[in-house]
Every structure is written in C-alpha cells, then in structure tokens.
Amino acid sequence: MPKVGIIRCQQTEDLCPGNTDFKVASEGKLGFAETGPVEVIGFVSCGGCPGKKAVARAKIMIERGAEIIAFASCMGRGNPIGFPCPHFETIKTAVEKKLGPEVQLISWTH
Incomplete structure (x- = not known):
C-alpha cells in the first residue's frame, strides 16, 4: 500500500479534524x-500563510517514508470554509520543484 503525507491549511485546523481526508485515503x-x-x-499544516514551511514539511x-504528497482539499478547494488558499499554486509549484517529478502529488483529497 502506498504511503502518503498530507499537507493541510493551518487556517482550517480548528474547523476540520481531517477525518474525511483519512477516510477517503484509506478507501x-x-x-x-x-x-x-x-x-x-x-498530516501536517503548511505552517501558516504564505505557506513557506510546506516545502520543508513535504521533504521531511x-x-x-511517504511516496506521495497530497494537498488537503482546504488548500486548493477551500473546504470546509469555501475559501481556497490564495498561495496554493505557488506552494504546489515550490513542492514540485523541490521533490522532483518522481514524487507524485495529489492536488485534493475530498
């Protein structure tokens, strides 16, 4: 079974326990x-706006042991508050650049 590390938005930590992320991942x-x-x-946060810690946390x-990095839906889709991260594309591009093409990235979870 592949191993995944999930990066979430720090701003939604108090609103979302991540249970849906874990459920859809396991299924x-x-x-x-x-x-x-x-x-x-x-399962870590981006470190807060503008998300500069996401790159180092993805690398760690x-x-x-993670083979895949997934960005929780709060980052790109704005779940559960309806406000996606304004820095998401910059964060995702920086993670892609640091990890290289051999590491699979998933842009959303649910």
Missing part, C-alpha cells in the same frame, strides 16, 4: 481514486 476514493487505498504517514515526509 482509495475521490482524490485517491488513481492510487487506490493509501496509508497516511503524516518523503524522507520518512
């Missing part, structure tokens, strides 16, 4: 439909 549904079921081995999760 291989929605954002994980292409990978099938995965094991979540890390890869070093500790």
Whole structure:
C-alpha cells in the first residue's frame, strides 16, 4: 500500500479534524481514486500563510517514508470554509520543484 503525507491549511485546523481526508485515503476514493487505498504517514499544516514551511514539511515526509504528497482539499478547494488558499499554486509549484517529478502529488483529497 502506498504511503502518503498530507499537507493541510493551518487556517482550517480548528474547523476540520481531517477525518474525511483519512477516510477517503484509506478507501482509495475521490482524490485517491488513481492510487487506490493509501496509508497516511503524516498530516501536517503548511505552517501558516504564505505557506513557506510546506516545502520543508513535504521533504521531511518523503524522507520518512511517504511516496506521495497530497494537498488537503482546504488548500486548493477551500473546504470546509469555501475559501481556497490564495498561495496554493505557488506552494504546489515550490513542492514540485523541490521533490522532483518522481514524487507524485495529489492536488485534493475530498
């Protein structure tokens, strides 16, 4: 089973416990439909706006066994507050650049 690290928006931590992220990951549904079921081995925030800690945190999760980095839906889609991260594309591009093309990225979870 592939191992995934999930990066979430720090602004939504007090509103979302992440249970839907864990559920769809374990079932291989929605954002994980292409990978099938995965094991979540890390669940961290971006570090707060503008998300500069996301790159280092993604790298640490890869070093500790994650094969995939997923961005929780609060980042790109704005769940649950309806306000996506204004820095999402910059964060995602920076993570892609740091980790390289061999690490799969998933842009949303549910």
